[in-house]
Amino acid sequence: MPDQGIIYGLIGKSLVHSFSMDFFNQKFIAEEIDAQYINFELDEIGDLMTIFSEYSNLNGLNVTTPYKEAVIPFMDELDESARLVGAVNVIKIIRSENADVLRLVGYNSDMMGFKNSIEPLLTPSMNRALVLGTGGASKAVRVALELLGVEVELVSRQKSASTITYEELTKQMIHDHKVIVNTTPLGTYPRVNECPSIPYRFLTPAHLCYDLVYNPSDTAFMKHSQATGAQVKNGLEMLLLQAFESYRIWTEI
Numbered sequence: 001m002p003d004q005g006i007i008y009g010l011i012g013k014s015l016v017h018s019f020s021m022d023f024f025n026q027k028f029i030a031e032e033i034d035a036q037y038i039n040f041e042l043d044e045i046g047d048l049m050t051i052f053s054e055y056s057n058l059n060g061l062n063v064t065t066p067y068k069e070a071v072i073p074f075m076d077e078l079d080e081s082a083r084l085v086g087a088v089n090v091i092k093i094i095r096s097e098n099a100d101v102l103r104l105v106g107y108n109s110d111m112m113g114f115k116n117s118i119e120p121l122l123t124p125s126m127n128r129a130l131v132l133g134t135g136g137a138s139k140a141v142r143v144a145l146e147l148l149g150v151e152v153e154l155v156s157r158q159k160s161a162s163t164i165t166y167e168e169l170t171k172q173m174i175h176d177h178k179v180i181v182n183t184t185p186l187g188t189y190p191r192v193n194e195c196p197s198i199p200y201r202f203l204t205p206a207h208l209c210y211d212l213v214y215n216p217s218d219t220a221f222m223k224h225s226q227a228t229g230a231q232v233k234n235g236l237e238m239l240l241l242q243a244f245e246s247y248r249i250w251t252e253i
Contacts, residue, residue, distance in 0.1 A: 005034040005035050005036055005057065006034065006035040006036075006057055006059050007035070007036055007037075007038060007055050007057045007058040007059065008024060008035060008036070008037045008038075008058070008059060008060045008061065008062075008250060009037060009038040009039065009040050009051075009055075009058065009060075009061050009062070010037070010038075010039050010040065010061065010062045010063075010064060011040045011041075011042050011048065011051070011061055011062070011063055011064070011067060011071075012039075012040075012041065012042070012063070012064035012065055012066075012067060013041065013042065013043075013065060013066055013067070014041065015039040015040075015041050015064070017188070017189055017215055018039060018064070019214065019215070019239055020037065020039075020062055020243065021037050021038070021039050023240075023243055024037035024243070024247075025037050027247075038055075040061075042067070045067050045070040045071060045074070048071065048074055049074070052093070052101050056095075056099040057099070058093060059092075059093050059095070059250060060090070060091060060092055060093055060246070060249070060250035061090070061091040061093070062089060062090060062091075062243075062246055063088055063089045063090070063091060064089065065135065065136070065137075065185065066135075068087040068088055068089050068135070068136030068137070069086065069087050069088075069135075069136050071088050071091070071106065072086075072087075072088055072106065074104060075088065075091070075104050075105065075106040076103040076104050076105065077103060077104075077105045077106070078105070078106045079105060079106065079107040079108070081107050081108040081109070081111055081112065082106045082107050082108045084108070084111070084143050085108040085110070085111050085136075085139045085140045085143050086139050087108055087110075087136035087137075087139045087140060088106035088107065088108060089107075089108055089109060089110050089136070089140075089242070089246075090106070090107040090108065090109050090245075090246045090249050090250075091104055091105070091106055091107075092104075092105045092107065092249055092250055107246075107249050108140055109241075109242040109243075109245035109246050109249065110136075110137055110140035110141075110238070110242050111140040111141075111143050111144045112144070112241070112242070112245055113238045113239070113240075113241035113242030113243075113245060114140060114141050114144045114212075114238045114242075115144035115145075115147060115148060116241050117233075117237045117238040117241055118144070118145075118148075118179075118181075118208075118210060118233075118238075119148060121208055121210075121231065121233065122148065122150070122179070122208070123178075125178055125206060126150065126178040126179045126208055127149065127150055127151060127178075128150065128151045128152075128153070128176055128177045128178065128179070129145050129150050129151070129152050129153070129177055129178075129179035129180065129181060130153050130155055130169070130173070130174075130177045130179070130180045130181070130198075131145070131152055131153070131154050131155065131181050131183060132155045132166075132180065132181065132182045132183060132184055132196045132198070133155075133156070133182065133183035133184035133196075134154055134156045134163060135183065135184075137183040137212055138154065138183040141181050141183050141212070142154065145179070145181075150179060153173075153177060155169065155196075155198075166196065166197045166198060169198055169199055170199075171199065171202045174198070174199060174202035174203060174207075175202065175204075178206055178207050178208065179207070179208050179210070180198070180203075180207065180208070180209045180210070180225070181209075181210045181211075181212070182195075182196055182209075182210070182211045182212060182213065182219075182221050183212050184196055185213065186213075186220075186221070187211070187213050187216075187219040187220045187221055188213050188215060189215045189216055192216050192219070192220065193220055194220060195219065195220035195221040195224060196221060200224040200225060200227070200228060201228070203225055203228035203229075203230045204228060204229060204230065205228075205229035205230060205231070206230075207225070207228070207230040207231065208230065208231045208232075208233070209221065209222065209225035209226075209230045209231070209232050209233075210232070210233045210234075210235075211232070211233070211234050211235060212234075212235035212238065213234065213235055214234050214235040214236040214239055217234055217236065218234070219234065222234060
C-alpha cells in the first residue's frame with residue numbers, strides 16, 4: 001500500500017486493458033504531482049467500502065463497467081450530471097481532518113466528454129440518432145445528444161417500452177437516423193472482430209458512426225461503417241475529455 005501522496009483510482013470488474021491508470025500516472029509524473037492512480041478490480045460492488053478503509057489517502061475514483069449504476073446507492077450526494085444520466089463514473093471523496101470519509105459525491109463526466117467530442121461533427125441533417133446499448137455509457141450518450149437537440153432511439157437485444165431491437169432496424173430507420181453510436185463493448189480488444197449487428201449496407205456518406213470503444217483504434221464497427229463512406233470516430237477523444245473533467249472534479253470542486 002502506498003504510504004505517501006494522494007491516491008486516485010478506477011473501480012470495475014476487469015481492468016486489464018484500462019486506459020486510465022497509464023494516462024493519469026504519466027500525467028502525475030510529467031506535472032510532478034505527488035499522486036498515484038491504482039486499478040481496483042472488484043468482484044462485487046459491496047467491496048467498495050473496503051477500499052476506503054485500506055487507503056486513507058484515496059481522494060477520488062473513476063467507475064467503469066459494470067458498476068456505473070450499482071454504485072449510486074453508496075453515494076451521499078449526486079451532482080446534476082449524475083442525476084440527469086442516472087449513472088456515476090466519477091466519485092469525489094470528501095474526508096475529515098483525520099482522514100475519515102465524510103461524504104461520497106457522484107458525478108458523470110462521460111456525458112460532457114461525449115457531448116464536447118461529437119458536437120463539432122454534427123450537421124443540421126444529423127438530428128436523429130440510434131444509440132446501440134442501454135448501459136451506463138448509453139445513458140450518458142443519450143442525455144448528451146438530447147442536450148444537443150438530437151432525437152434518440154435506443155437499440156437493445158431485448159425489446160422494451162423504451163427500446164427497439166436490432167432485428168427491427170430497417171433501411172428506412174437507418175436512413176432517418178444519420179447518427180449511430182455504439183455504446184456496447186463489442187469489438188473491444190481482444191475480441192476485435194465483434195461488432196453490433198446492424199444493417200451496415202444501408203449506411204451512406206451522410207452518416208456519422210461513433211464508437212465509444214477505443215482499443216483497437218479502428219474497430220470492426222468503424223470498418224464496416226467506413227466501407228459505406230460513412231464518417232467514423234472512436235472513443236479516445238471522449239475518454240481524454242472525461243479524464244480531464246474527472247481530475248477537475250477531484251481537485252477544483
